[in-house]
Amino acid sequence: MGFLDYPFVKNEVGDLRSFPGHEEVLRFLEDFALDFGLVELIRFGHEVVRVEQVDDVSHECVVESRTRETESRWESKEEVFEAVVICNGKHTEPKLAEFSGRDAWPGLQMHSHNYRTPEQFENKIVVLIGKGPSANDILEEISPLARQVHQAIRGPDIQLKKLENHDNAWQHSMIECAHKDGKVVFQDGSIVDADVIIHCTGYKYHFPFLGSNGIITVDNNRVGPLYKHVFPPSLAPWLSFVGLPNRAVPTLVIELQAKWVAKVLSGKVELPAQEEMAYSLPSDGEDWMAQA
Numbered sequence: 001m002g003f004l005d006y007p008f009v010k011n012e013v014g015d016l017r018s019f020p021g022h023e024e025v026l027r028f029l030e031d032f033a034l035d036f037g038l039v040e041l042i043r044f045g046h047e048v049v050r051v052e053q054v055d056d057v058s059h060e061c062v063v064e065s066r067t068r069e070t071e072s073r074w075e076s077k078e079e080v081f082e083a084v085v086i087c088n089g090k091h092t093e094p095k096l097a098e099f100s101g102r103d104a105w106p107g108l109q110m111h112s113h114n115y116r117t118p119e120q121f122e123n124k125i126v127v128l129i130g131k132g133p134s135a136n137d138i139l140e141e142i143s144p145l146a147r148q149v150h151q152a153i154r155g156p157d158i159q160l161k162k163l164e165n166h167d168n169a170w171q172h173s174m175i176e177c178a179h180k181d182g183k184v185v186f187q188d189g190s191i192v193d194a195d196v197i198i199h200c201t202g203y204k205y206h207f208p209f210l211g212s213n214g215i216i217t218v219d220n221n222r223v224g225p226l227y228k229h230v231f232p233p234s235l236a237p238w239l240s241f242v243g244l245p246n247r248a249v250p251t252l253v254i255e256l257q258a259k260w261v262a263k264v265l266s267g268k269v270e271l272p273a274q275e276e277m278a279y280s281l282p283s284d285g286e287d288w289m290a291q292a
Contacts, residue, residue, distance in 0.1 A: 064076060
């Protein structure tokens with residue numbers, strides 16, 4: 001956690017634990033933005049709805065954004081920029097688990113993306129799908145309040161068992177199906193009458209605003225073609241992506257990619273020729289795409 005020139009250090013609101021809580025991470029990011037004067041450069045409440053080249057000759061891009069003026073009225077604005085860096089990353093479009101009966105199940109379903117506080121799960125029977133950081137964090141927060149927590153995990157040889165250090169939490173194999181009467185059936189044969197299912201199941205790459213005439217594609221949750229996961233060869237350096245690699249240390253990768261893009265756009269670093277960048281992409285189409 002942290003950046004090379006702004007480490008996540010122990011202070012009155014944080015500490016050096018390997019897995020700080022999400023509230024500490026939020027404070028760290030807010031402090032970073034304040035200390036470097038970034039807040040005034042951020043347009044809060046603006047939704048980007050279109051990014052595309054002005055024409056086939058110019059490298060400039062038109063960016064259309066909108067703000068909500070009233071409940072039913074939006075105000076749109078178009079601006080032209082010499083370069084666009086897409087930094088919405090990979091945590092904006094939730095991916096839900098697939099299982100029979102999911103859409104007809106009557107209880108509350110939500111993605112970890114929308115989780116905020118544990119109070120709404122008080123005295124509830126909750127099924128958590130997943131075993132990544134989000135699932136484990138939510139399990140720790142809601143288990144003191146929930147009546148029961150059942151964690152569904154994908155993988156071979158997952159056995160039904162009680163989770164250590166929890167009196168009201170169990171591990172299960174993945175969900176087999178869900179029924180209209182509220183029952184959730186796991187692949188291990190166990191059944192619970194659940195109130196809530198929380199999908200801690202990752203995200204999909206999603207760029208609905210990007211018009212690239214088919215140059216940039218998202219196929220099987222892979223984004224490409226991208227040179228070093230950042231620059232599309234035929235649109236570089238005027239279009240770039242930051243924060244796409246999935247299996248990486250996020251803050252370090254984002255920082256190094258952002259510094260590289262900044263140096264390229266400022267003329268301090270030169271990219272290889274378009275043909276050389278394209279040639280460096282594997283021909284099988286597997287590794288040149290950022291993958292979730």
